[in-house]
Amino acid sequence: MISVEEYVTLLRDELALPVTEDDLGRSLDTVDAWDSVHLLTLCTLLERQTGRPLPFARVLEAPSLAAVYELATAS
Amino acid sequence: MSGLPPPEEWPSVRGLLAELPDEALPRAGRFLARLDPAEVLAAHPATPLVSLYVTGHGTLAALRPALAVELARHGLLAGITLADFDAWVRDLADPASDLYTTLGEAGGPAFALAVLGPEIVAAELPLPWRADDAARVLDTKIALIEKLAETFASTANGATLVLNTLPLPRELTAQLLDRRERAALGAAWREANTRLLRLDRPEVAVVDLDPLLAEGVRARDPRQSVYAKAHLTDDLLAAYAREVGHLARQAAGQGKKVLVLDLDETVWGGVLGEVGPEGVEVAEGYRGEAFTRFQRVVRQLGSQGVLVAAVSKNDPEPVAGVLRDHPGMTLREGDFVQVRANWRPKHDNLAELAGDLNLGADSFVFADDSPFERGLVRRELPGVAVVDLSDEPALHVTALLRDGWFDVPRLTSDDLARPARYREEGARRGFLESFDSLEGYLAELGTEVRLAPAAPAQLDRVSQLTLRTNQFNLTTCRLSPAEVRDLAGDPDARVLAIASADRFGEHGLVGAVLLRRDGAVLRVENFLLSCRVFARGIEQAVLGAVLEHARGSAAREVRAAYRRTAKNGRVAGFYPEAGFTTVHADEAGAEFRHDLTRPPEPVPHIRLSADFGGHQP
Numbered sequence: 105m106i107s108v109e110e111y112v113t114l115l116r117d118e119l120a121l122p123v124t125e126d127d128l129g130r131s132l133d134t135v136d137a138w139d140s141v142h143l144l145t146l147c148t149l150l151e152r153q154t155g156r157p158l159p160f161a162r163v164l165e166a167p168s169l170a171a172v173y174e175l176a177t178a179s
Numbered sequence: 180m181s182g183l184p185p186p187e188e189w190p191s192v193r194g195l196l197a198e199l200p201d202e203a204l205p206r207a208g209r210f211l212a213r214l215d216p217a218e219v220l221a222a223h224p225a226t227p228l229v230s231l232y233v234t235g236h237g238t239l240a241a242l243r244p245a246l247a248v249e250l251a252r253h254g255l256l257a258g259i260t261l262a263d264f265d266a267w268v269r270d271l272a273d274p275a276s277d278l279y280t281t282l283g284e285a286g287g288p289a290f291a292l293a294v295l296g297p298e299i300v301a302a303e304l305p306l307p308w309r310a311d312d313a314a315r316v317l318d319t320k321i322a323l324i325e326k327l328a329e330t331f332a333s334t335a336n337g338a339t340l341v342l343n344t345l346p347l348p349r350e351l352t353a354q355l356l357d358r359r360e361r362a363a364l365g366a367a368w369r370e371a372n373t374r375l376l377r378l379d380r381p382e383v384a385v386v387d388l389d390p391l392l393a394e395g396v397r398a399r400d401p402r403q404s405v406y407a408k409a410h411l412t413d414d415l416l417a418a419y420a421r422e423v424g425h426l427a428r429q430a431a432g433q434g435k436k437v438l439v440l441d442l443d444e445t446v447w448g449g450v451l452g453e454v455g456p457e458g459v460e461v462a463e464g465y466r467g468e469a470f471t472r473f474q475r476v477v478r479q480l481g482s483q484g485v486l487v488a489a490v491s492k493n494d495p496e497p498v499a500g501v502l503r504d505h506p507g508m509t510l511r512e513g514d515f516v517q518v519r520a521n522w523r524p525k526h527d528n529l530a531e532l533a534g535d536l537n538l539g540a541d542s543f544v545f546a547d548d549s550p551f552e553r554g555l556v557r558r559e560l561p562g563v564a565v566v567d568l569s570d571e572p573a574l575h576v577t578a579l580l581r582d583g584w585f586d587v588p589r590l591t592s593d594d595l596a597r598p599a600r601y602r603e604e605g606a607r608r609g610f611l612e613s614f615d616s617l618e619g620y621l622a623e624l625g626t627e628v629r630l631a632p633a634a635p636a637q638l639d640r641v642s643q644l645t646l647r648t649n650q651f652n653l654t655t656c657r658l659s660p661a662e663v664r665d666l667a668g669d670p671d672a673r674v675l676a677i678a679s680a681d682r683f684g685e686h687g688l689v690g691a692v693l694l695r696r697d698g699a700v701l702r703v704e705n706f707l708l709s710c711r712v713f714a715r716g717i718e719q720a721v722l723g724a725v726l727e728h729a730r731g732s733a734a735r736e737v738r739a740a741y742r743r744t745a746k747n748g749r750v751a752g753f754y755p756e757a758g759f760t761t762v763h764a765d766e767a768g769a770e771f772r773h774d775l776t777r778p779p780e781p782v783p784h785i786r787l788s789a790d791f792g793g794h795q796p
Binding site for chain 1 (some may be wrong): 183206209210212213238240241243402403406407415780
């Protein structure tokens with residue numbers, strides 16, 4: 105499991121994205137410094153941190169960082 | 180690196196990265212990738228810029244942070260252009276393409292990276308397919324690449340095309356059920372890679388991915404490949420980027436020429452000053468074999484034009500003796516252009532070595548197992564590449580070869596003759612003694628020293644210090660564990676242990692002071708310190724504490740003796756330098772006294788806590 109705070113920390117410290125919790129719901133293309141490759145790296149980092157596989161195909165369709173978080177934490 | 184570095188702080192980035200472990204580099208790369216090279220150049224116009232045009236098969240965006248960090252490790256700024264998705268054939272075939280325009284406009288070294296993976300073959304296999312279908316596709320692809328390389332060589336003036344061998348995925352071989360068919364696919368695949376490797380020419384460099392994969396780097400993640408068209412893993416791209424970093428460093432004229440080695444625990448096991456020539460670990464035993472393996476690799480590098488030198492904190496004679504006479508040594512005196520065994524700071528030795536060889540210190544690679552020495556050299560000579568050796572000698576070879584420091588596009592006859600030439604010029608200086616100013620570094624080191632009565636569990640180690648310490652051993656009075664135990668139980672005597680630590684870690688018990696109270700006289704019966712830590716002010720701070728203790732406990736004077744041996748000559752002046760006067764002195768040694776009228780000189784960079792265990796002695 106990963107908390108929302110840890111998720112934001114991961115985005116900021118590991119992925120080098122200047123985001124806050126308020127940015128999680130934004131559409132990805134409006135997130136500052138966002139690049140599609142971030143999504144791939146994010147998948148790898150999330151899998152490493154949570155120890156569970158992510159449904160890649162669905163992550164790639166996720167409209168926002170919050171949606172990615174939901175996929176990473178869905179039971 | 181914990182955030183986005185401001186462009187004006189670029190010059191400090193290389194040093195920060197040098198201290199990061201490999202697993203922290205991808206993260207640093209993601210920050211560096213957000214740094215605008217133009218802003219760095221505006222702040223530091225002299226920064227060397229290397230232009231990289233990244234093209235190839237599939238999604239390669241992960242290369243941007245990987246290249247940024249790998250080039251920054253060498254002080255190079257990466258000017259990266261990512262081509263359109265899958266445009267590599269058009270990019271390389273059309274002399275008017277964006278690739279050639281970009282490379283043509285580059286001011287400094289320029290590279291086109293054509294990153295290819297197994298999917299360029301897999302995607303064109305018919306269904307069903309057999310080994311000879313794969314062989315045909317491979318043949319067509321390699322022929323195409325050969326032609327593109329020709330075009331590149333005649334179009335991109337002075338730039339380099341970087342190609343790579345194709346990893347062979349099990350997902351392909353395992354689809355062929357017949358054993359001979361499967362072997363035929365493997366053979367055809369290797370033949371294709373062989374053709375690629377044979378393309379290596381001045382305008383083309385081929386990165387062989389096999390050795391990287393053999394280190395355990397995963398080549399593919401099927402999900403990333405299927406869903407995101409990222410056909411090679413981030414880890415493999417990071418390893419590839421490291422190789423590109425080496426190519427970039429060579430192109431930027433920053434190749435290295437000199438390998439400077441520490442000796443104790445680097446070239447042989449053990450501390451020569453403590454264990455003696457017979458005690459060093461080399462050739463025999465588990466660790467000895469590991470050190471010999473390292474020595475063989477050093478010699479192998481030396482045979483290819485690398486100048487090998489040694490800088491060691493040791494007395495010169497025993498070092499010369501081991502290099503000349505030790506039966507197990509692979510490296511001999513003649514393998515070194517200089518051997519500098521003395522007690523001066525290593526960075527001073529490196530600077531003088533550079534002067535003697537008439538080379539810049541930035542052409543040096545320095546390998547040492549001591550974090551203290553590495554930190555000092557990094558700080559004083561930032562241009563020197565520092566190799567972090569650990570206390571595990573079996574890993575020395577990997578650490579030394581990790582960054583291809585001495586790689587060159589082509590070895591010349593001049594390269595091969597270089598070591599002999601320098602040896603003939605033979606400026607073997609060194610062996611001088613002086614202690615230059617180190618205060619700045621020592622202040623940053625945060626050395627902590629604890630002086631306290633040795634605990635029962637430490638008494639064996641104290642005995643070992645008296646038995647094995649030869650250099651910083653004022654009287655060389657050897658004590659068995661039982662004798663140390665007796666001394667510790669003697670109410671008129673005290674066995675004090677010296678433990679130290681600094682920002683690199685704990686050193687543990689590194690020395691001992693043996694005291695005896697005789698009426699109003701406090702006697703320092705012996706003072707011992709491991710050569711791993713001396714010349715950092717620890718000895719002065721501890722002696723100062725002893726003097727303070729004597730002053731505070733109504734002693735009239737402190738007496739101390741020095742007994743000369745073949746090995747402890749450098750501490751003959753230890754007591755006089757601390758304000759002691761000489762009572763008498765002769766060939767065999769000297770007796771000193773301190774009248775306690777003046778307080779000892781403080782040692783500001785050391786935090787010392789002293790416990791003398793009650794008012795006696």
